Amino acid sequence: MDYFAQQLINGLVLGSIYGLIAIGYTMVYGIVGMINFAHGDIFMIGGFIALITFLILVSMGLSAVPLILLIVLLVSMAVTAVYGWVVERVAYRPLRHSFRLAPLLSAIGMSFVLSNFSQVTQGAQVKPIPPLITGGHTLHDSGNFAVQLSNIQIVVVVTTIVLLAIFSYMVSRTRFGRDMRACEQDQTMAALLGVDVDRTISMTFVIGAALAAVAGMMYLLYYGLVDFFMGFVAGIKAFTAAVLGGIGSLPGAMLGGLAIGLIETFWSAYFSVEYKDVAAFSILIVVLIFMPTGLLGRPEVEKV
Amino acid sequence: MAAPASTQHTVARDPAIVFILKKSVISAFVALILFSLMVGVRTFPGETGQLTYTTRFGELASIVAIVFGGSIVLELLRRWIGPVGGIELPATVRHVVSTLGRLLAPALLIFALLVPVIFYNQRYLLDLSILVLTYVMLGWGLNIVVGLAGLLDLGYVAFYAVGAYSYALLAQSGLPLPYFISTYPFVAVDFLQLGAWAFWVLLPISGLLAACWGVMLGFPVLRLRGDYLAIVTLAFGEIIRLVIINWQDLTGGPNGISGIPRPTFFGIPLTPGENGFAALIGVPFSPTHRLVFLFYLILALALLTNWVTIRLRRLPIGRAWEAMREDEVACRALGINITTTKLSAFAIGAMFGGFAGAFFATRQGFISPESFTFQESALVLAIVVLGGMGSQLGVALAAIAMIGGFELFRGLDQFRMLVFGGVMVLLMIWRPRGLIGHRSPTVFLEHNRAISSDVVKEGQG
Numbered sequence: 001m002d003y004f005a006q007q008l009i010n011g012l013v014l015g016s017i018y019g020l021i022a023i024g025y026t027m028v029y030g031i032v033g034m035i036n037f038a039h040g041d042i043f044m045i046g047g048f049i050a051l052i053t054f055l056i057l058v059s060m061g062l063s064a065v066p067l068i069l070l071i072v073l074l075v076s077m078a079v080t081a082v083y084g085w086v087v088e089r090v091a092y093r094p095l096r097h098s099f100r101l102a103p104l105l106s107a108i109g110m111s112f113v114l115s116n117f118s119q120v121t122q123g124a125q126v127k128p129i130p131p132l133i134t135g136g137h138t139l140h141d142s143g144n145f146a147v148q149l150s151n152i153q154i155v156v157v158v159t160t161i162v163l164l165a166i167f168s169y170m171v172s173r174t175r176f177g178r179d180m181r182a183c184e185q186d187q188t189m190a191a192l193l194g195v196d197v198d199r200t201i202s203m204t205f206v207i208g209a210a211l212a213a214v215a216g217m218m219y220l221l222y223y224g225l226v227d228f229f230m231g232f233v234a235g236i237k238a239f240t241a242a243v244l245g246g247i248g249s250l251p252g253a254m255l256g257g258l259a260i261g262l263i264e265t266f267w268s269a270y271f272s273v274e275y276k277d278v279a280a281f282s283i284l285i286v287v288l289i290f291m292p293t294g295l296l297g298r299p300e301v302e303k304v
Numbered sequence: 305m306a307a308p309a310s311t312q313h314t315v316a317r318d319p320a321i322v323f324i325l326k327k328s329v330i331s332a333f334v335a336l337i338l339f340s341l342m343v344g345v346r347t348f349p350g351e352t353g354q355l356t357y358t359t360r361f362g363e364l365a366s367i368v369a370i371v372f373g374g375s376i377v378l379e380l381l382r383r384w385i386g387p388v389g390g391i392e393l394p395a396t397v398r399h400v401v402s403t404l405g406r407l408l409a410p411a412l413l414i415f416a417l418l419v420p421v422i423f424y425n426q427r428y429l430l431d432l433s434i435l436v437l438t439y440v441m442l443g444w445g446l447n448i449v450v451g452l453a454g455l456l457d458l459g460y461v462a463f464y465a466v467g468a469y470s471y472a473l474l475a476q477s478g479l480p481l482p483y484f485i486s487t488y489p490f491v492a493v494d495f496l497q498l499g500a501w502a503f504w505v506l507l508p509i510s511g512l513l514a515a516c517w518g519v520m521l522g523f524p525v526l527r528l529r530g531d532y533l534a535i536v537t538l539a540f541g542e543i544i545r546l547v548i549i550n551w552q553d554l555t556g557g558p559n560g561i562s563g564i565p566r567p568t569f570f571g572i573p574l575t576p577g578e579n580g581f582a583a584l585i586g587v588p589f590s591p592t593h594r595l596v597f598l599f600y601l602i603l604a605l606a607l608l609t610n611w612v613t614i615r616l617r618r619l620p621i622g623r624a625w626e627a628m629r630e631d632e633v634a635c636r637a638l639g640i641n642i643t644t645t646k647l648s649a650f651a652i653g654a655m656f657g658g659f660a661g662a663f664f665a666t667r668q669g670f671i672s673p674e675s676f677t678f679q680e681s682a683l684v685l686a687i688v689v690l691g692g693m694g695s696q697l698g699v700a701l702a703a704i705a706m707i708g709g710f711e712l713f714r715g716l717d718q719f720r721m722l723v724f725g726g727v728m729v730l731l732m733i734w735r736p737r738g739l740i741g742h743r744s745p746t747v748f749l750e751h752n753r754a755i756s757s758d759v760v761k762e763g764q765g
């Protein structure tokens with residue numbers, strides 16, 4: 001039981017990270033109807049930016065951990081958001097009215113560009129950092145197994161919740177959120193009613209990238225390392241999460257992220273660590289076949 | 305008259321300069337933000353194992369300068385050349401071009417047949433042409449799935465892997481022949497050692513096994529279309545690779561399989577010695593013989609793929625594929641069985657992938673999961689898309705261009721995939737329909753019109 005509780009905690013933390021990435025997939029799919037294949041690599045870039053900012057701050061002699069965390073968070077969100085904006089501007093906008101395969105292929109190309117860009121500029125080795133947030137609490141100790149809740153896990157979950165609150169306020173209450181939802185339903189009509197569609201789509205990419213950057217930073221803090229290849233698998237898993245939750249649905253993305261995190265953790269804990277990725281990919285296939293609309297998605301109407 | 309014209313000119317020009325400068329400054333500023341941390345700072349493990357960093361402001365400055373200058377040049381070019389409209393060529397030129405176009409395929413074929421004769425002494429070029437032909441074959445195989453049936457497959461490399469591993473494992477263990485016995489568990493297995501004929505017996509078997517996997521993938525994805533289909537096939541390809549890596553007892557895991565039997569000239573080994581091919585025909589042995597043989601082997605396999613594709617396009621099943629690509633719903637309404645149509649496309653495409661895989665295994669003599677990554681799938685797909693999806697000649701030309709281009713960048717090993725990704729993005733923007741953007745319909749009513757692939761809806765099926 002204690003072992004189960006421990007895995008539950010670990011799974012929820014991992015799921016928060018996946019959920020943050022999944023939101024980017026689901027927003028973009030909702031508004032432009034394409035799979036932003038490069039989003040996983042945006043997440044990886046976010047992790048790298050956080051790592052570099054952290055190193056610079058530490059070498060400058062800053063030692064207050066909350067301040068470091070805040071600056072790293074803001075810098076990595078801002079810079080990664082610019083990456084998201086540029087990717088959309090360069091690789092997707094010229095193809096918006098092209099045939100359906102073109103944006104996907106362009107996105108695959110962009111994904112190669114981003115991951116190899118960071119390999120070329122930062123090297124192929126894994127980049128470890130010393131743990132920044134240490135300590136934790138023992139929730140329950142049954143003698144042979146203690147359920148631990150580390151401070152870093154608390155930080156990850158709390159940051160996720162705060163960001164999600166801000167984000168859902170933005171989508172449901174602000175002008176931008178209304179524009180975004182309008183573009184999702186009908187771009188032509190939204191444009192006729194005075195919504196700047198290009199700008200809204202750009203903003204969608206920017207926000208998705210910023211959330212992915214947070215996920216990248218959380219990943220760096222939680223696992224203590226980043227590498228140039230981590231975007232691919234994390235991206236596919238987050239996409240699985242978005243599909244599982246129902247693509248296009250924002251709460252669904254978070255729910256799907258948590259589900260994938262839990263499934264992966266429990267699979268590694270009770271079955272085999274080696275096949276955890278196989279499990280995640282198999283879930284993607286099974287969900288798409290038996291439940292293509294996901295948990296919270298709307299059914300897609302087939303038009304002739 | 306002259307004075308007003310010139311003032312108008314300056315009035316029109318000034319904002320243009322301001323506009324260009326403004327745009328370039330913004331581009332340079334964005335580049336500065338993008339690259340300041342990723343390029344300006346280089347992280348590396350220090351002496352104590354702790355991560356440290358150095359700064360590279362020189363590189364950063366030059367990149368920003370390149371972006372600034374580049375965006376000025378681009379904007380000027382755009383203004384001076386203007387939008388390139390449809391250039392109307394004179395009738396005679398068009399006639400010559402179309403004649404040359406028709407002659408291109410036979411000319412390429414003759415050239416391909418002569419390659420081992422011309423480049424007999426250049427091992428490197430022979431090796432390269434074998435590689436190119438392998439990708440031509442993979443491209444033609446994937447073309448059946450993507451170009452003809454319109455099913456976007458991002459996991460094609462899975463079938464390549466199945467073919468390669470089928471050949472490698474069966475060649476080492478021998479062909480299992482189960483037979484019934486009277487005691488428990490009632491079935492025993494004999495392994496038939498194939499010896500010199502291993503490749504020729506196992507080639508069709510590898511293809512068949514890959515086709516079975518094609519059907520296995522095809523069944524669950526029957527209802528999926530477009531992007532979803534693409535992601536599921538990608539996941540399938542990754543699952544196959546991960547299973548190969550982790551199933552160490554069978555596949556050797558990341559270490560791969562070595563000592564895979566080399567192909568024989570229909571039972572005669574291409575080795576030095578008494579029974580070798582060279583000794584039998586009475587010429588001195590040379591390792592190039594095997595290369596030449598491999599070259600003709602893959603050429604034959606690729607041409608087989610091409611021939612089968614062309615023939616299939618004239619059969620009801622091929623027409624059903626093309627119809628399904630254009631409109632799946634209409635197809636169903638006309639009574640075409642979508643299930644068999646899709647499954648046959650997957651199976652036949654996968655079968656050729658399996659053949660290519662078996663060839664790859666026998667050529668290399670060593671295989672490992674490294675050779676079957678998603679990058680390979682993307683490369684083959686890029687060849688098909690670049691070739692114009694559905695055009696056989698286009699795919700062949702695209703394979704030559706892509707693999708040749710890859711070889712040119714071999715010196716810049718790290719930058720290869722970076723350039724490949726960039727080229728893929730630029731190609732999609734410049735020519736989303738590929739280099740050869742049209743193909744003739746297989747069936748036509750009254751008169752034959754070339755269909756521009758702009759009107760073809762790909763990836764909907």
